[in-house]
Amino acid sequence: MNIGIPKEVKRHEYRVSATPGIVGALVKRGHTVVVESGAGEGSSFEDAAYEAAGARIVGSAAEAWAQEMVLKVKEPVAQEYGFLRDDLLLFTYLHLAADRPLTEALLAAGTTAIAYETVQLPNGTLPLLTPMSEVAGRMAPQVGAYHLERFLGGRGVLLGGVPGVQAGEVVILGGGVVGTNAAKIALGLGARVSIMDISHARLQYLDDVFGGRVQTLASNPGNIAEAVQRADLLIGAVLIPGAKAPHLVTREMLATMKRGSVIVDVAVDQGGCIETIRPTTHDEPTYVVDGVVHYGVANMPGAVPNTSTVALSNQTLPYTLALAEKGLGALHEDRALLQGLNTHKGQLTYKAVGEAFGIATVAPETALAEAPLLA
Incomplete structure (x- = not known):
C-alpha cells in the first residue's frame, strides 16, 4: 500500500x-x-x-x-x-x-477514518490512546506546578512545600491512565494527592498501588464540590471512550475555589470535564475565570x-x-x-x-x- x-x-x-x-x-x-x-x-x-x-x-x-x-x-x-x-x-x-x-x-x-482513541481491546483498554495519556498525565502536575507561580497568576504555592510548610493539594478527577500517571508525578513533587473515580474497584487498586499515599474518594457531586474547594491544583482526567466528557465541575463550583488555584483539564480534547474549560494553545496556554487559572492545551504531548x-x-x-x-x-x-x-x-x-x-x-x-x- x-x-x-x-x-x-x-x-x-x-x-x-x-x-x-x-x-x-x-x-x-x-x-x-x-x-x-x-x-x-x-x-x-x-x-x-x-x-x-x-x-x-x-x-x-x-x-x-x-x-x-x-x-x-x-x-x-x-x-x-x-x-x-x-x-x-x-x-x-x-x-x-x-x-x-x-x-x-x-x-x-x-473518507474512511479510523481514530486512534477509539481502538479498544476486549478488556476495555485503549492501546493507541494509552501512550499519549501517559505523557499528558505526567505533564499535568508539571505544568500545573509551574502555573501556580505567582508571576503567572497562580497562588504562589510550591506543591512540595518545605519543612515546616504544608505541601500543596492536588485533586485528580479520574483514576484511569491519565490520573494514575498524574498522581505518580504529583507524589514525586511532594504534593498531597487525592484521586476521585466512579469505580470502587479502581479506587481499591489505586490505594494498593500507591500504598495509601494518596487519598481515594468516590466521585459524586458532593465529594467533588468539597474537593475543589481545597485544591491548589485540579487535574481533569475523565475519559468516556470516543464521547464528550461530562462536566463534573460546574461554574458554581468554580466560584468556591481558591483564588490563584490552577486547573489542568487533560480531557479538553473531548470537551473537558470542567464547565469553564476551552481549548488553548502552547502560545497562550492559560486564561482566568473567577480568579482560577485554566490550562486547556489540547495537544499537551506535542510539547x-x-x-x-x-x-x-x-x-x-x-x-x-x-x-x-x-x-x-x-x-x-x-x-x-x-x-x-x-x-x-x-x-x-x-x-x-x-x-x-x-x-x-x-x-x-x-x-x-x-x-x-x-x-
Missing part, C-alpha cells in the same frame, strides 16, 4: 506519526512510504533518516495526502479538509465528539514530541501494518480495530459521536457491508 505521512500543521504540534525506524519496518514489508519534507524535524528526525529507511521525501502536503492511507497524529484542521476524499483511509487521532466541523467534513468527503512520537508510533505499527496489508479487511479480523472506525463512505459509525451531535449512526459492520472495502 502507498502510505503518506504529512507534516502536522496544528499550532505548536511537533509530533510526527512515525519514526524512521517505523517507516523502515513498513518499507521492509513491501509498502511505499511518502513523507512530507520536514515532517519529523519537530521530533528531531531529519529527512535524511527517513530516506535512509526507504521513504520518498516529497515537497508538499498534497503529495503526502495523495496516498491510499494517510498516517497523522492530530485530527485534520480546516486547512486540510480539502485533502479529504472518498478513496482515502485516514488513521489518526480524531476526537470527533468535540469537533462537529471535522465530523461533517469527513462525512461529506466520504515533548520526541518522547511522544516514539511512544505513539511503537503502538500504532501493528495496526498500521494490518491495514496496509489487508485494507479494511483487517477490521473484520480485529474487533479492536473495528471499533476505531468512525466514518466510512459518508456514514457515521461511532455511536457516541452521533449522540453528541444528533447525527444518525450505523454499526461499523453495517457500513462496511454496504460499501466496498479498500483493497
Whole structure:
C-alpha cells in the first residue's frame, strides 16, 4: 500500500506519526512510504533518516495526502479538509465528539477514518490512546506546578512545600491512565494527592498501588464540590471512550475555589470535564475565570514530541501494518480495530459521536457491508 505521512500543521504540534525506524519496518514489508519534507524535524528526525529507511521525501502536503492511507497524529484542521476524499483511509487521532466541523467534513468527503482513541481491546483498554495519556498525565502536575507561580497568576504555592510548610493539594478527577500517571508525578513533587473515580474497584487498586499515599474518594457531586474547594491544583482526567466528557465541575463550583488555584483539564480534547474549560494553545496556554487559572492545551504531548512520537508510533505499527496489508479487511479480523472506525463512505459509525451531535449512526459492520472495502 502507498502510505503518506504529512507534516502536522496544528499550532505548536511537533509530533510526527512515525519514526524512521517505523517507516523502515513498513518499507521492509513491501509498502511505499511518502513523507512530507520536514515532517519529523519537530521530533528531531531529519529527512535524511527517513530516506535512509526507504521513504520518498516529497515537497508538499498534497503529495503526502495523495496516498491510499494517510498516517497523522492530530485530527485534520480546516486547512486540510480539502485533502479529504472518498478513496482515502485516514488513521489518526480524531476526537470527533468535540469537533462537529471535522465530523461533517469527513462525512461529506466520504473518507474512511479510523481514530486512534477509539481502538479498544476486549478488556476495555485503549492501546493507541494509552501512550499519549501517559505523557499528558505526567505533564499535568508539571505544568500545573509551574502555573501556580505567582508571576503567572497562580497562588504562589510550591506543591512540595518545605519543612515546616504544608505541601500543596492536588485533586485528580479520574483514576484511569491519565490520573494514575498524574498522581505518580504529583507524589514525586511532594504534593498531597487525592484521586476521585466512579469505580470502587479502581479506587481499591489505586490505594494498593500507591500504598495509601494518596487519598481515594468516590466521585459524586458532593465529594467533588468539597474537593475543589481545597485544591491548589485540579487535574481533569475523565475519559468516556470516543464521547464528550461530562462536566463534573460546574461554574458554581468554580466560584468556591481558591483564588490563584490552577486547573489542568487533560480531557479538553473531548470537551473537558470542567464547565469553564476551552481549548488553548502552547502560545497562550492559560486564561482566568473567577480568579482560577485554566490550562486547556489540547495537544499537551506535542510539547515533548520526541518522547511522544516514539511512544505513539511503537503502538500504532501493528495496526498500521494490518491495514496496509489487508485494507479494511483487517477490521473484520480485529474487533479492536473495528471499533476505531468512525466514518466510512459518508456514514457515521461511532455511536457516541452521533449522540453528541444528533447525527444518525450505523454499526461499523453495517457500513462496511454496504460499501466496498479498500483493497
